[in-house]
Amino acid sequence: MTHDMKILTETELRQVVHLDLAAVDCIEKAFGLLSTGKVVMPPVLSMALKDANAEVDVKTAYVPGFDGFAIKVSPGFFDNPSIGLPSLNGLMILFSAKTGLVEAMFLDNGYLTDVRTAAAGAVAARQLAPKVVKTAGVMGTGVQARLQLQAAHLVRPFDKALVWGRDPDKAKAAATDLTKSLGVPVEAVEDPERLVSLSQLVVTTTPATEPILSADWLHPGLHITAMGSDQEGKNEIDPNALRRSDLVVCDRIAQCELLGELRSALAAGAVQDQSSVVELGDVVSGKHPGRRGDDDITVCDLTGTGVQDTAIATYVRRRLAGTDTGTTLSV
Amino acid sequence: MTHDMKILTETELRQVVHLDLAAVDCIEKAFGLLSTGKVVMPPVLSMALKDANAEVDVKTAYVPGFDGFAIKVSPGFFDNPSIGLPSLNGLMILFSAKTGLVEAMFLDNGYLTDVRTAAAGAVAARQLAPKVVKTAGVMGTGVQARLQLQAAHLVRPFDKALVWGRDPDKAKAAATDLTKSLGVPVEAVEDPERLVSLSQLVVTTTPATEPILSADWLHPGLHITAMGSDQEGKNEIDPNALRRSDLVVCDRIAQCELLGELRSALAAGAVQDQSSVVELGDVVSGKHPGRRGDDDITVCDLTGTGVQDTAIATYVRRRLAGTDTGTTLSV
Numbered sequence: 175m176t177h178d179m180k181i182l183t184e185t186e187l188r189q190v191v192h193l194d195l196a197a198v199d200c201i202e203k204a205f206g207l208l209s210t211g212k213v214v215m216p217p218v219l220s221m222a223l224k225d226a227n228a229e230v231d232v233k234t235a236y237v238p239g240f241d242g243f244a245i246k247v248s249p250g251f252f253d254n255p256s257i258g259l260p261s262l263n264g265l266m267i268l269f270s271a272k273t274g275l276v277e278a279m280f281l282d283n284g285y286l287t288d289v290r291t292a293a294a295g296a297v298a299a300r301q302l303a304p305k306v307v308k309t310a311g312v313m314g315t316g317v318q319a320r321l322q323l324q325a326a327h328l329v330r331p332f333d334k335a336l337v338w339g340r341d342p343d344k345a346k347a348a349a350t351d352l353t354k355s356l357g358v359p360v361e362a363v364e365d366p367e368r369l370v371s372l373s374q375l376v377v378t379t380t381p382a383t384e385p386i387l388s389a390d391w392l393h394p395g396l397h398i399t400a401m402g403s404d405q406e407g408k409n410e411i412d413p414n415a416l417r418r419s420d421l422v423v424c425d426r427i428a429q430c431e432l433l434g435e436l437r438s439a440l441a442a443g444a445v446q447d448q449s450s451v452v453e454l455g456d457v458v459s460g461k462h463p464g465r466r467g468d469d470d471i472t473v474c475d476l477t478g479t480g481v482q483d484t485a486i487a488t489y490v491r492r493r494l495a496g497t498d499t500g501t502t503l504s505v
Numbered sequence: 506m507t508h509d510m511k512i513l514t515e516t517e518l519r520q521v522v523h524l525d526l527a528a529v530d531c532i533e534k535a536f537g538l539l540s541t542g543k544v545v546m547p548p549v550l551s552m553a554l555k556d557a558n559a560e561v562d563v564k565t566a567y568v569p570g571f572d573g574f575a576i577k578v579s580p581g582f583f584d585n586p587s588i589g590l591p592s593l594n595g596l597m598i599l600f601s602a603k604t605g606l607v608e609a610m611f612l613d614n615g616y617l618t619d620v621r622t623a624a625a626g627a628v629a630a631r632q633l634a635p636k637v638v639k640t641a642g643v644m645g646t647g648v649q650a651r652l653q654l655q656a657a658h659l660v661r662p663f664d665k666a667l668v669w670g671r672d673p674d675k676a677k678a679a680a681t682d683l684t685k686s687l688g689v690p691v692e693a694v695e696d697p698e699r700l701v702s703l704s705q706l707v708v709t710t711t712p713a714t715e716p717i718l719s720a721d722w723l724h725p726g727l728h729i730t731a732m733g734s735d736q737e738g739k740n741e742i743d744p745n746a747l748r749r750s751d752l753v754v755c756d757r758i759a760q761c762e763l764l765g766e767l768r769s770a771l772a773a774g775a776v777q778d779q780s781s782v783v784e785l786g787d788v789v790s791g792k793h794p795g796r797r798g799d800d801d802i803t804v805c806d807l808t809g810t811g812v813q814d815t816a817i818a819t820y821v822r823r824r825l826a827g828t829d830t831g832t833t834l835s836v
Contacts, residue, residue, distance in 0.1 A: 175590065179612075181512070183836045212556070219550035223567050225543070228605060232563055232576065236554050245563065245578055247598065249605030259506065263605050265598075267578065274559060274580030274594050279610065281510075281836045503832060505514045505612045 180278040182490070182500040187282050190493050193289050193321055195328050197489060201293035202300070202458055204237055204485035205425070209455030212238045215426075215480045227252045235480030242268045242277060244487035246480070248284070268487045276505070278491055290486040291478055292321035294425060294454075295377055295399050298474035300329040301457045301464045302423060303375045303397040307332045311369040313386055313410070314379035315339035315348040318401065320355070322377040327356050335360040336369045340380075367391050378402050378410040385438075389414035394469035400435045401476040411435045411473065413444035420470040422451045426479050435475040511609040513821070513831040518613050521824050524620050524652055526659055528820060532624035533631070533789055535568055535816035536756070540786035543569045546757075546811045558583045566811030573599045573608060575818035577811070579615070599818045607836070609822055617821065621813040623652035625756060625785075626708055626730050629805035631660040632788045632795045633754060634706045634728040638663045642700040644717055644741070645710035646670035646679040649732065651686070653708040658687050666691040667700045671711075698722050709733055709741040716769075720745035725800035731766045732807040742766045742804065744775035751801040753782045757810050766806040 182190070191197065207213060219232040228251040236243045248264040255261060266286055268278040280286060299307075307330035312319045315337065323335055335352060337360060339345035345362035352360040363369050370376055370391040378387060380402045387398065389412040398419075402410045416422050416439040427448050430436035439445040454474065456462040465472055494500065513521070522528065538544060550563040559582040567574045579595040586592060597617060599609040611617060630638075638661035643654045646668065654666055666683060668691060670676035676693035683691040694700050701707055701722040709718060711733045718729065720743040729750075733741045747753050747770040758779050761767035770776040785805065787793040796803055825831065 176514075181834060183834070214552055214554055216550055216552050219547055219563060219565070221545055221547050221565060221567060223545055223602075225569055226567075226602060230565070230567075230574075230576075230600075230605065232550060232565070234550070234552060234561070234563070236552060236557075236561075238556055243561075245561075247576055247600075249600060251603075251605035254604055257604075259604055259606070263607070265607055267596075267598075269561075269578075269580060271554075271557060272582070273585055273588075273590055274561070274582040275590070276594070276596055276612065281607065501832075501834060503512060503514070 176504045177275055178502050179276050179505050180494060180500045180502055181281070182278070183281050184283045184285050186500050187280055187285055187490065190499055191286065191289060191490050193292050193324055197289055197486070198293045198296040198325065198328060200485050200489040201290055201482055202297045204481045205297060205455040206458040207237050207239050208481050209453065209459035209461055213481055233480040233483055235484045236271065237481050237484050240484055240488050241271050242484070242488045242491060243271050244268050244484045246483045266483060266487045268491055280487060280490060286486045286490065288317055288321055290482040291318060291401065292325040294476050294482060295322045295401055296325035296329050297458065298399045298423070298454060298476065299326045299375055299397065301454065302472045302474055303330050304395050304465065304468055307374040309334045309336065309373045310375045311336040311338070311373035312377050312379060313338050313366060313369065314402065315341065315344035316379065318379040319348055320352060322379055322401065323352055324355065326375055326377060330375060333358055336363050336373060338363050338366045338369045380410055381408060382410045383407055384409065385412040386410055387415065388412050389418055392418055392471050394471065397472045399474045399476060403434045404477045405433055406437065409435065409438040413439040413442035416473055417444040418471065419473045421465065421472045423454050423457060423472065423474045424451055425454050425476045427451055427453055429477045429479065430475045434477040507835045508606055509833050510607055510836050511825060511831045511833055512612070513609070514612050515614045515616050517831050518611055518616055518821065521830055522617065522620060522821050524623050524655055528620055529624045529627040529656065529659060531816050531820040532621055532813055533628045535812045536628060536786040537789040538568050538570050539812050540784065540790035540792055544812055564811040564814055566815045567602065568812050568815050571815055571819045572602050573815070573819045573822060574602050575599050575815045577814045597814060597818045599822055611818060611821060617817045619648055619652055621817040622649060622732065622809055623656040625807050625813055626653045626732055627656035627660050628789065629730045629754070629785060629807065630657045630706055630728065632785065633803045633805055634661050635726050635796065635799055638705040640665045640667065640704045641706045642667040642669070642704035643708045643710060644669050644697060644700065645733065646672065646675035647710065649710040650679055651683060653710055653732065654683055655686065657706055657708060661706060664689055667694050667704060669694050669697045669700045711741055712739060713741045714738055715740060716743040717741055718746060719743050720749055723749055723802050725802065728803045730805045730807060734765045735808045736764055737768065740766065740769040744770040744773035747804055748775040749802065750804045752796065752803045754785050754788060754803065754805045755782055756785050756807045758782055758784055760808045760810065761806045765808040
């Protein structure tokens with residue numbers, strides 16, 4: 175018995191899926207389901223290839239209530255730029271959660287990961303940032319710096335934004351791009367303290383291994399989302415900032431204590447144990463309150479989870495229903 | 506920059522790849538490379554979905570010297586037969602070992618796994634069975650019972666074969682099929698002791714959880730390949746048979762001590778420790794001698810490895826070169 179499967183290239187996927195409120199809602203729903211405790215999310219399969227200066231990661235998660243589950247393969251081949259290829263590739267395969275049959279293959283080269291990662295930032299902002307954000311700040315100047323600010327603007331339509339980066343020229347370029355795409359003034363700043371003190375919402379998006387945001391800069395009514403750390407050894411936020419916050423939220427505590435800001439804060443003794451930390455899904459589902467007042471200081475530590483991959487892949491499939499985008503194969 | 510990838514269905518794969526000496530040579534080469542110690546083979550990613558009565562396994566291996574590596578996804582959805590679908594599905598994705606770019610997707614529904622599993626049986630027989638095998642025996646009556654006997658015949662062209670199964674009717678059906686496909690007489694027997702005593706080469710292919718082959722039946726000049734056990738709890742061979750053998754060989758010791766006949770033999774104290782056990786790759790590469798004389802008794806414990814998946818997937822790609830089989834996509 176044959177069935178149809180869809181194959182989409184990155185170009186096709188960029189036409190079908192955008193970073194918008196529907197994508198954010200989809201990721202928020204997945205975090206809420208993570209809170210039910212019924213999600214099956216095995217540890218990442220990781221294969222380091224020293225000979226090839228490469229690494230291959232495989233992530234997956236089964237989310238009851240979603241009709242499919244994704245397996246994401248992310249190869250990073252770090253010598254590729256020397257032959258004119260990008261370092262990062264990758265794809266997602268979507269399987270039926272009822273039969274295990276393959277339903278679709280998304281050759282996204284990491285695009286869907288970019289979208290689901292930024293969407294998690296929007297979920298964090300919606301759940302944790304003050305109701306009114308006049309100014310938002312982003313630290314970092316790469317793809318996620320741009321996407322995180324767009325994501326934040328969907329849920330907290332700020333009037334103005336600030337960008338800081340180690341390279342001032344890159345910060346200026348990002349500010350120019352974002353002014354156009356967001357339709358509000360975005361300014362590059364050279365002093366990160368000024369960025370934090372003027373913002374009600376700050377997103378950090380760097381691969382820093384030493385803190386770039388000092389605890390001394392915290393002020394009442396600030397929310398910080400830290401999404402750069404996703405490996406042991408990375409650290410963007412001064413551990414004391416987590417101690418001084420009213421609420422510390424993780425996408426997945428078991429993962430953040432190994433790979434995220436929580437890891438650095440635990441190592442520094444700034445957070446005594448995980449019992450004071452809350453999962454984002456528990457805030458989404460209402461199991462735990464989020465921000466309790468306008469003056470609270472909140473921090474959200476995002477490391478990226480397999481449930482987001484399964485959520486975005488099933489979202490793509492729904493967006494495809496009734497269209498002829500992509501290649502259909504009878505298999 | 507786009508590149509081409511190939512997609513093949515099970516039907517197309519069955520036209521391209523067969524269980525023949527070329528496939529056996531390819532798998533044997535992979536075992537030899539496993540012996541170099543440079544293969545990267547992470548533990549299986551396994552996701553049990555109790556809600557769906559299902560399990561999903563992901564295997565991979567990077568084999569230096571092979572120009573690609575495979576990631577194999579094997580979903581088992583055990584309620585599928587109630588809606589007219591097979592329980593087992595699955596696919597392999599082939600990536601370039603130089604760039605990480607996806608090169609091919611083989612929607613094989615387990616066919617390539619069947620071939621690479623049987624080919625490993627042929628490697629074991631070629632390395633370990635007596636030079637002359639007049640009669641071969643197989644225990645079990647399923648797909649692997651048929652394929653293992655075909656594989657053995659490629660390297661030890663026996664004159665006659667015997668089949669035993671718990672269900673005599675299935676054994677007769679297998680004997681009829683195999684008589685046709687092998688071109689030599691294949692007889693169903695009801696007494697497994699008779700099968701072992703008359704054979705120089707025996708392959709066990711069952712999901713047994715209690716031994717079906719007694720140590721009392723061993724005789725000089727016998728080689729046994731046990732390929733049924735691939736999970737904790739399975740056991741085909743009397744642990745004492747491993748004690749009484751002159752040589753015990755595993756496809757991968759670290760895996761067999763968890764999932765194979767070695768597990769049962771260690772648990773029963775019949776094998777004291779792993780130091781007396783040899784890996785198949787070390788016999789292929791010549792690091793360790795195989796059978797030393799016509800009267801030796803040898804046992805090979807096969808649990809199935811990711812290197813076989815990478816080997817068969819790169820073999821398929823070589824077989825495809827210059828053909829227009831499959832669907833080519835520019836991605």
